[in-house]
Amino acid sequence: MEFLLTLIIQIAVIIIASRTIGLAFRKIHQPQVVGEMVAGIILGPSVLGLIAPHLFTFIFPPSSLKYLSTLSQLGLLLFMFIVGLELDPKLLKGRGHAAVLISHVSIILPFILGTVLSLYLYPLLSNNSITFTAFALFMGASMSITAFPVLARILSEKNLIKTKLGAVTIACAAVDDVTAWSILAIVVTVVRASSDKIPVWLTITGSIVFILIMILIVRPVISKLEIYYHNKGNKVTNDILGLVLLLMLASAWTTEWLGIHALFGAFFMGAMMPRNKYFLNSIIEKLNDVTIVLLLPIFFALTGLNTSIGLIAGPDMWFYFALILSAAVIGKLGGSTISARLTSLSWREASGLGILMNTRGLMELIILSIGLQFGVISHALFTMMVLMALVTTFMTTPFFEWVYPAKLIRKELEEADKEKQKFRILIPISFPSSGSGLAKIAFAVSPNHDLKIYALHLLRGNEISISNLGDENTTANSSEVFLPIMNFAKENSINVSPLSFATRNAALDINQIASIKEVNLIIMGWHKPVLSESILSGTVSEVLREAKADVCVYLERKFQPYKNILVPFKEGANDLGALTLAQQMAIKLNATVTLLHIIKPKSNIDDIISNKIPTGPNDPDYDLSLTGIEEFPEEHLKLQTVESDSPLDTAIKIANNNFDLVIVGFSETWGLEPALFSKRHERLARECPASLLIFRKYVPKK
Amino acid sequence: MKIILLYIIMVGILFAALLEILRVGEKIKAPLNVSGKWNINNISYGDNSNDCIGILTNTKNSNFLIDQSGIHLTLIFNNSAKTEMQGKLENNTMTFHKIFSVTNEGIKNCGKRINVGLILKIISDNEYPDKLTGAWYVLNCSECGKINLSAVREQ
Numbered sequence: 001m002e003f004l005l006t007l008i009i010q011i012a013v014i015i016i017a018s019r020t021i022g023l024a025f026r027k028i029h030q031p032q033v034v035g036e037m038v039a040g041i042i043l044g045p046s047v048l049g050l051i052a053p054h055l056f057t058f059i060f061p062p063s064s065l066k067y068l069s070t071l072s073q074l075g076l077l078l079f080m081f082i083v084g085l086e087l088d089p090k091l092l093k094g095r096g097h098a099a100v101l102i103s104h105v106s107i108i109l110p111f112i113l114g115t116v117l118s119l120y121l122y123p124l125l126s127n128n129s130i131t132f133t134a135f136a137l138f139m140g141a142s143m144s145i146t147a148f149p150v151l152a153r154i155l156s157e158k159n160l161i162k163t164k165l166g167a168v169t170i171a172c173a174a175v176d177d178v179t180a181w182s183i184l185a186i187v188v189t190v191v192r193a194s195s196d197k198i199p200v201w202l203t204i205t206g207s208i209v210f211i212l213i214m215i216l217i218v219r220p221v222i223s224k225l226e227i228y229y230h231n232k233g234n235k236v237t238n239d240i241l242g243l244v245l246l247l248m249l250a251s252a253w254t255t256e257w258l259g260i261h262a263l264f265g266a267f268f269m270g271a272m273m274p275r276n277k278y279f280l281n282s283i284i285e286k287l288n289d290v291t292i293v294l295l296l297p298i299f300f301a302l303t304g305l306n307t308s309i310g311l312i313a314g315p316d317m318w319f320y321f322a323l324i325l326s327a328a329v330i331g332k333l334g335g336s337t338i339s340a341r342l343t344s345l346s347w348r349e350a351s352g353l354g355i356l357m358n359t360r361g362l363m364e365l366i367i368l369s370i371g372l373q374f375g376v377i378s379h380a381l382f383t384m385m386v387l388m389a390l391v392t393t394f395m396t397t398p399f400f401e402w403v404y405p406a407k408l409i410r411k412e413l414e415e416a417d418k419e420k421q422k423f424r425i426l427i428p429i430s431f432p433s434s435g436s437g438l439a440k441i442a443f444a445v446s447p448n449h450d451l452k453i454y455a456l457h458l459l460r461g462n463e464i465s466i467s468n469l470g471d472e473n474t475t476a477n478s479s480e481v482f483l484p485i486m487n488f489a490k491e492n493s494i495n496v497s498p499l500s501f502a503t504r505n506a507a508l509d510i511n512q513i514a515s516i517k518e519v520n521l522i523i524m525g526w527h528k529p530v531l532s533e534s535i536l537s538g539t540v541s542e543v544l545r546e547a548k549a550d551v552c553v554y555l556e557r558k559f560q561p562y563k564n565i566l567v568p569f570k571e572g573a574n575d576l577g578a579l580t581l582a583q584q585m586a587i588k589l590n591a592t593v594t595l596l597h598i599i600k601p602k603s604n605i606d607d608i609i610s611n612k613i614p615t616g617p618n619d620p621d622y623d624l625s626l627t628g629i630e631e632f633p634e635e636h637l638k639l640q641t642v643e644s645d646s647p648l649d650t651a652i653k654i655a656n657n658n659f660d661l662v663i664v665g666f667s668e669t670w671g672l673e674p675a676l677f678s679k680r681h682e683r684l685a686r687e688c689p690a691s692l693l694i695f696r697k698y699v700p701k702k
Numbered sequence: 703m704k705i706i707l708l709y710i711i712m713v714g715i716l717f718a719a720l721l722e723i724l725r726v727g728e729k730i731k732a733p734l735n736v737s738g739k740w741n742i743n744n745i746s747y748g749d750n751s752n753d754c755i756g757i758l759t760n761t762k763n764s765n766f767l768i769d770q771s772g773i774h775l776t777l778i779f780n781n782s783a784k785t786e787m788q789g790k791l792e793n794n795t796m797t798f799h800k801i802f803s804v805t806n807e808g809i810k811n812c813g814k815r816i817n818v819g820l821i822l823k824i825i826s827d828n829e830y831p832d833k834l835t836g837a838w839y840v841l842n843c844s845e846c847g848k849i850n851l852s853a854v855r856e857q
Contacts, residue, residue, distance in 0.1 A: 100709070101708060101709050101712070101713075104709070104712075104713050105712050105713065105716075108712075108713055108716045108717065108720070109716060111716075111720065112716050112719055112720055112723070115720060115723045115724065115727070116723060118723075118727060119723065119726065119727055119730065121772075122727065122730055122732055122772075123730055123731065123732055123733065123772065123773070124772045124773055124774070125771050125772035125773075125774070126732045126733075126772050127732050127733050127734065127735040127736075127737070127770055127772060128731070128732045128733065128734055128735055128829055129735040129830070130732070131728075132724070132727040132728050132730055132732070133724050133727070133728065135732075136723065136724060136727055137724075140720075311769075311771065311776065313774075313788055314788070316774075317774065339708075339712065342708055343708075378737075378769075378770060378771035378772065379769060379771065380769075380771030380774060381771055
């Protein structure tokens with residue numbers, strides 16, 4: 001049992017070193033992980049072995065390292081599983097194209113530089129047991145990695161997540177993660193092909209079959225875990241955790257057996273787990289502590305034990321290190337900065353992104369340990385690469401603060417807040433002619449404070465993509481579709497951002513853009529679906545049902561400016577919203593609004609209105625204010641009360657009395673909500689001679 | 703369109719460059735792999751050599767480890783002091799140098815610091831060499847003779 005005594009001492013020493021040095025690094029505004037990496041090196045032959053060789057041999061006798069190595073491998077499996085769990089495809093929403101471009105260039109450029117450098121380093125730092133392809137691919141992969149967890153932590157600490165830079169960087173790092181691990185899987189396959197007994201064809205076909213099984217069979221099956229989790233009262237029980245760990249181990253075993261590394265299996269299983277935020281967070285919470293505090297420091301210590309700075313002896317070895325560091329920084333920082341600049345970020349933002357993407361941290365150490373394990377890199381090269389990882393991670397915070405001082409971040413956050421205070425309207429535009437009409441409505445219905453319009457032109461699948469979200473002010477401007485709305489915006493000093501991209505599902509994209517841009521209102525034009533005569537069907541219907549913002553559908557029959565507006569009013573949030581819109585328009589356009597209040601025969605208006613006032617929090621209309629009516633300027637309002645059993649007939653009849661515009665809530669009362677086989681459906685839309693504005697209020701689900 | 707064009711240009715060109723680099727690199731020759739444990743199977747001492755540098759071989763089962771990083775080598779003797787020497791591999795020859803401080807009176811006419819060299823020649827001509835021959839010598843002392851040795855690689 002002597003090994004157990006040694007192991008306990010080793011773990012205790014590792015925890016003490018990693019916690020104290022990690023905390024010391026936090027004091028100097030460095031990520032704790034940098035301190036933990038340094039702690040590993042201090043415990044190794046470079047420092048402890050040099051100043052106290054006997055103590056070093058006592059604590060870390062060579063024969064005991066296999067136990068530490070086993071624990072460290074377990075830690076890495078859990079860590080990669082957590083990285084997979086934290087993979088969030090939503091990060092890419094709305095910035096996918098730009099993120100993919102920046103990320104891929106920021107991977108492939110350092111990758112290329114790594115391979116170019118290999119032409120020089122291969123005859124100097126490798127030997128004939130490793131092929132050039134394996135050496136060069138590995139050098140490339142290890143140059144191109146980004147430490148997503150460190151990067152996310154820096155962004156969060158600097159409160160940058162909510163800025164444009166933070167959002168783009170985190171999306172890029174997410175793409176980077178997946179791409180870099182995929183590349184590494186290929187590299188490992190190539191490396192193992194030349195040394196292992198596992199045939200390449202088995203690795204490649206096995207990997208493809210494994211991925212297909214994971215996506216097509218395992219993912220749908222394990223999605224049932226979410227149901228089980230709900231049934232257990234939204235708690236990750238020990239049974240669930242045990243099952244999840246078993247799945248992770250099975251996946252890791254399979255990828256190891258196939259000849260790619262066990263870490264890929266762990267990562268992949270993490271990515272396949274149900275994407276329920278609470279479920280994932282519960283698992284991460286359970287695994288994180290023991291992984292971060294106990295197992296990863298052991299990995300850092302082992303890395304440190306394999307790192308012997310003494311191996312970089314002589315000026316030529318330090319010259320190689322300088323070359324490696326330069327290639328890593330120029331490739332990653334330079335590649336990310338240039339590609340980010342080309343996708344419309346400013347130089348400052350682009351270089352900030354480049355500096356952040358240059359963080360390598362723990363991820364680099366994981367790759368290096370794989371390289372050392374397979375014998376692709378020697379101990380001396382391993383040491384140089386570890387130092388490169390340390391330097392690039394260490395330089396991130398000071399360089400970033402230099403490019404992006406705290407004062408500037410504060411200013412950007414204030415501007416972002418200011419931007420959020422604007423009244424934001426999304427206008428999907430199909431044809432150039434519809435743009436200015438919708439913009440006029442947007443201008444008229446917006447409250448008096450700042451207005452921001454997002455003009456969205458979606459191209460169907462068979463058309464060619466012309467722009468992207470990240471490029472709000474440049475390319476799309478040239479499109480003819482936007483010309484009328486841009487001219488109107490210029491005349492009225494309205495801030496309009498044109499957006500355009502190809503779509504497979506227009507409604508889904510409109511709803512997603514509305515959520516990303518946090519718009520207050522979506523205004524859509526009349527849209528006639530191909531297979532239906534119905535107005536409120538297809539894309540419009542889907543947006544009306546699913547959008548997390550208020551929605552207006554506009555049918556232009558008479559031309560603006562409108563002076564005579566009718567608002568049929570009966571009940572509900574949508575009717576009240578329609579009235580509020582009418583109030584805005586009346587003030588902006590100096591128009592008269594006729595409030596047609598339809599009541600049951602023999603009732604009077606006061607009774608009805610008093611019944612409408614919410615009675616308390618349980619009332620579904622509690623959060624709907626009636627101030628719209630109370631504060632409606634008298635000079636713009638005419639009240640017309642009609643007793644009727646058929647509100648729709650009455651509304652259509654009165655709408656025929658020379659009104660320019662009818663604003664109506666989206667409800668069954670007005671025959672607008674879909675009703676199968678109903679003849680009343682959309683009668684108002686068909687029979688009303690005036691222009692029509694249909695309003696649907698978004699009420700968040702409680 | 704701009705993004706897609708940029709993507710094709712930037713990623714496409716770089717990918718083509720990568721393939722070209724790999725093609726060129728396959729023609730480059732790397733140094734022979736000499737890393738690992740080598741057992742000394744034959745040793746012969748020249749004049750006074752045991753007095754001068756016999757300490758390097760004063761164990762029963764003399765062997766040494768070579769840690770290789772390309773042409774850069776670190777040799778660790780399995781003696782009581784675990785003596786380390788840095789060296790280089792050029793073609794089929796490894797050369798190492800180290801300056802030792804002598805703790806006793808020193809060797810006659812040589813002073814207290816001796817500059818020890820070690821030359822090892824690979825004598826097997828396969829891709830995975832398994833036989834070496836060579837000699838230790840003292841550069842700054844003509845009084846000390848060579849220690850000749852041969853070694854085989856532990857499989």
